[in-house]
Amino acid sequence: MSDLVARFRKLWDEIAPIGRDAGSGGYLRYALTEPELRLRAWFRDQAAARDLPVTEDGNGNLFAWWGDPEAGDAVLTGSHFDSVPHGGAYDGPLGIVSAFLAVDALREAGVAPARPLAVGAFVEEEGARFGVPCLGSRLLTGALPAERAALLRDADGVSFAEALGHPPAGARPELLGRFRSFVELHVEQGRALADTAAPVAVASAIWPHGRWRFDFTGEGNHAGTTRMGDRRDPMLTYAFTVLAANKEARLRGAHATVGRVSVAPNATNAIPSRVTGWLDARAAEPETLSGLVEAVRDKAVERARRDGTEVTLTEESATPLVAFDGGLADRLARLLAAPVLPTGAGHDAGVLAGHLPTAMLFVRNPTGISHSPAESATDADCAAGVAALARVLEELTCR
Ligand code: GLV
Ligand code: MN
Numbered sequence: 530m531s532d533l534v535a536r537f538r539k540l541w542d543e544i545a546p547i548g549r550d551a552g553s554g555g556y557l558r559y560a561l562t563e564p565e566l567r568l569r570a571w572f573r574d575q576a577a578a579r580d581l582p583v584t585e586d587g588n589g590n591l592f593a594w595w596g597d598p599e600a601g602d603a604v605l606t607g608s609h610f611d612s613v614p615h616g617g618a619y620d621g622p623l624g625i626v627s628a629f630l631a632v633d634a635l636r637e638a639g640v641a642p643a644r645p646l647a648v649g650a651f652v653e654e655e656g657a658r659f660g661v662p663c664l665g666s667r668l669l670t671g672a673l674p675a676e677r678a679a680l681l682r683d684a685d686g687v688s689f690a691e692a693l694g695h696p697p698a699g700a701r702p703e704l705l706g707r708f709r710s711f712v713e714l715h716v717e718q719g720r721a722l723a724d725t726a727a728p729v730a731v732a733s734a735i736w737p738h739g740r741w742r743f744d745f746t747g748e749g750n751h752a753g754t755t756r757m758g759d760r761r762d763p764m765l766t767y768a769f770t771v772l773a774a775n776k777e778a779r780l781r782g783a784h785a786t787v788g789r790v791s792v793a794p795n796a797t798n799a800i801p802s803r804v805t806g807w808l809d810a811r812a813a814e815p816e817t818l819s820g821l822v823e824a825v826r827d828k829a830v831e832r833a834r835r836d837g838t839e840v841t842l843t844e845e846s847a848t849p850l851v852a853f854d855g856g857l858a859d860r861l862a863r864l865l866a867a868p869v870l871p872t873g874a875g876h877d878a879g880v881l882a883g884h885l886p887t888a889m890l891f892v893r894n895p896t897g898i899s900h901s902p903a904e905s906a907t908d909a910d911c912a913a914g915v916a917a918l919a920r921v922l923e924e925l926t927c928r
């Protein structure tokens with residue numbers, strides 16, 4: 530194992546500086562921007578060093594193949610390189626680095642897979658640049674039409690098709706059909722393993738979740754001269770809605786977050802004319818989630834009436850409850866003697882789970898912090914993750 534720790538550290542150090550913001554210590558690895566393109570080049574270099582041919586699916590997703598890419602019945606593993614703004618180092622890249630190291634471990638152990646093994650890197654998993662999370666896997670599976678994805682624009686107005694250099698190919702059923710299963714290794718994003726003796730867990734489910742945009746409009750006016758009673762201030766409606774989301778989520782045992790807001794004209798001495806806030810909401814059951822979003826919307830509308838403002842709600846993405854293949858999860862949990870747990874975080878594995886038997890491995894996160902520069906995992910646990918992934922891939926490619 531100590532050898533694996535050293536190997537992990539060596540490979541990890543290669544990518545650690547890429548896209549790291551010196552100020553926050555977090556990562557700015559937005560899909561198809563310079564840092565992520567460097568990581569994709571690194572992916573191709575790693576594949577070449579291992580004699581793994583690389584294919585691209587026309588949607589920005591990369592696959593490095595141990596075995597014949599055309600043969601079918603392949604086992605897929607991997608994750609994503611892109612990050613949220615000032616995100617942590619592990620969310621995504623850990624699954625790709627671990628996949629290459631697992632291939633090395635299997636080869637050195639003389640394992641001869643009976644079927645191909647592919648290492649994948651999915652594009653725009655976080656949705657931090659184009660707004661739709663798991664964009665690459667949604668395109669590959671056809672969950673999002675190529676024409677819609679092509680038109681998604683980043684904050685600078687660059688479309689996804691322009692960033693990709695061509696219109697996305699969209700659904701690739703014949704490629705998807707070449708995979709018999711998918712396993713994504715990922716850093717755990719809560720405290721579920723923090724105080725346990727288990728460095729690795731197997732996922733049971735992903736909570737249903739989505740993103741909703743609230744547009745609040747009112748009347749822009751002078752901060753110094755407009756009487757308090759004459760204002761139609763959308764900031765008030767927005768602020769009330771944020772508090773309502775928090776309260777309604779707590780009441781239901783759900784999660785609600787407003788982590789992004791945009792204000793126009795965004796001047797200290799002007800009452801805003803418009804405020805847009807993005808609600809991220811998640812819950813264990815679909816009914817709880819829909820009930821939560823409806824309650825927040827109703828409260829926002831009621832408050833807007835009192836404030837003399839207007840509010841509209843737009844669903845930007847929705848991911849249904851994902852129950853991972855129970856048989857596969859049990860099999861891997863037995864193989865690894867690992868606990869099984871659900872998560873509130875979204876993953877490409879959640880999208881692919883609707884199309885092929887899919888599993889996830891979670892590597893312990895000592896603080897439970899994620900989507901933050903403070904995200905962490907120990908080298909020993911990451912090495913344990915590689916060892917677990919190698920065992921799983923041997924099981925799936927050889928039996
Ligand atoms: C992606 O990581 C998400 O769960 O938002
Ligand atoms: Mn993430």
Ligand code: MN
Pocket residue numbers: 609620621654715875876
């Ligand atoms: Mn992730």
Ligand code: MN
Pocket residue numbers: 654655874875876877
């Ligand atoms: Mn994610």
